[in-house]
Amino acid sequence: MRLKPGFLQYLTLLSATFAALVLVSCSPERKLANQFMQNKEPSAVMLLAPDFVYKVSYKLPDSAVLANTPDYLTDSLLLANTDVIRFVNDSAYMTSFVAGFSNALKRIGFKVYSPEYSGEFLAHGQKAVIINIAQAELEEYFDSIGEKAQFGDEDLYSYEFFITSVNLNFWFEMSGMNHNDSVMRVLFGQQVISDRVDGGFRYFPFTGDVKYIYSVDSIDTGDLYFAAYKAGELNATYLNDYLMNRYIQNKLPANRPAQKAYTYDWLTGNIRKLKVWGFTEM
Numbered sequence: 001m002r003l004k005p006g007f008l009q010y011l012t013l014l015s016a017t018f019a020a021l022v023l024v025s026c027s028p029e030r031k032l033a034n035q036f037m038q039n040k041e042p043s044a045v046m047l048l049a050p051d052f053v054y055k056v057s058y059k060l061p062d063s064a065v066l067a068n069t070p071d072y073l074t075d076s077l078l079l080a081n082t083d084v085i086r087f088v089n090d091s092a093y094m095t096s097f098v099a100g101f102s103n104a105l106k107r108i109g110f111k112v113y114s115p116e117y118s119g120e121f122l123a124h125g126q127k128a129v130i131i132n133i134a135q136a137e138l139e140e141y142f143d144s145i146g147e148k149a150q151f152g153d154e155d156l157y158s159y160e161f162f163i164t165s166v167n168l169n170f171w172f173e174m175s176g177m178n179h180n181d182s183v184m185r186v187l188f189g190q191q192v193i194s195d196r197v198d199g200g201f202r203y204f205p206f207t208g209d210v211k212y213i214y215s216v217d218s219i220d221t222g223d224l225y226f227a228a229y230k231a232g233e234l235n236a237t238y239l240n241d242y243l244m245n246r247y248i249q250n251k252l253p254a255n256r257p258a259q260k261a262y263t264y265d266w267l268t269g270n271i272r273k274l275k276v277w278g279f280t281e282m
Helices: 005-025 028-039 063-067 071-080 090-108 115-122 221-251
Strands: 044-048 054-057 111-113 128-150 156-176 185-194 196-204 209-217 262-265 270-273
Touching: 028 221, 028 262, 028 270, 044 090, 044 115, 054 071, 090 111, 090 128, 090 221, 111 115, 128 196, 128 221, 156 196, 156 209, 156 221, 185 221, 221 262
Parallel strands: 044 111, 044 128, 054 128
Antiparallel strands: 128 156, 156 185, 196 209, 262 270
């Protein structure tokens, strides 16, 4: 049977695509990423957490009030002007974050220890790493959001307003146990939570009026505690990404930088290319 030229081109393209996928899947970086997930070096993590959370406000009260306030009272005045973070219980917040962080690390495959189990932790020797959550910070501020719309040939309508947003900032100090690389590394991660907004422009044909109608579901302390747990899970993923890609680079020849970075999705169990780094190394 004679194949049609179009079908032959299709087979050629399919074969080339398959070959490219095989080549990518067999890249040294991907092999090392899989090796890291199998070997887990390090395999044990000790988590240390702070007792308090720094709270910073960028919601400025009346400038005249601020101008007449002594410097040593400025931070207190700014914090009193916040809607959410001044009500956050530091212990509840950090407990939620550590729970999310620890649970995600365990799902990824790490053994996680708290300081009271230091003896068991030290038994892992050079395959152990200490993660000290050196500082946790909440920053509350006004965030500007807006929308534009046009109805027929009418003018372009725009509306802008402010909502409350909070940055969840974390600094991690990472140090190994009996590693050749004993340098303490400082890593920074940030997540953001904001008021939830539902709204849009409405056109009233009988009057020709255009109005922007919206409602705001403001964040509260319960939202922040839940966000802290989710931030813990996300930062655990960032930590695994950081350790995995360091492992990849250390296993490659000294003069060969890694061509790709990889991430492990603990929800699906898949390794894929990393598009955006979660941690910033300080």
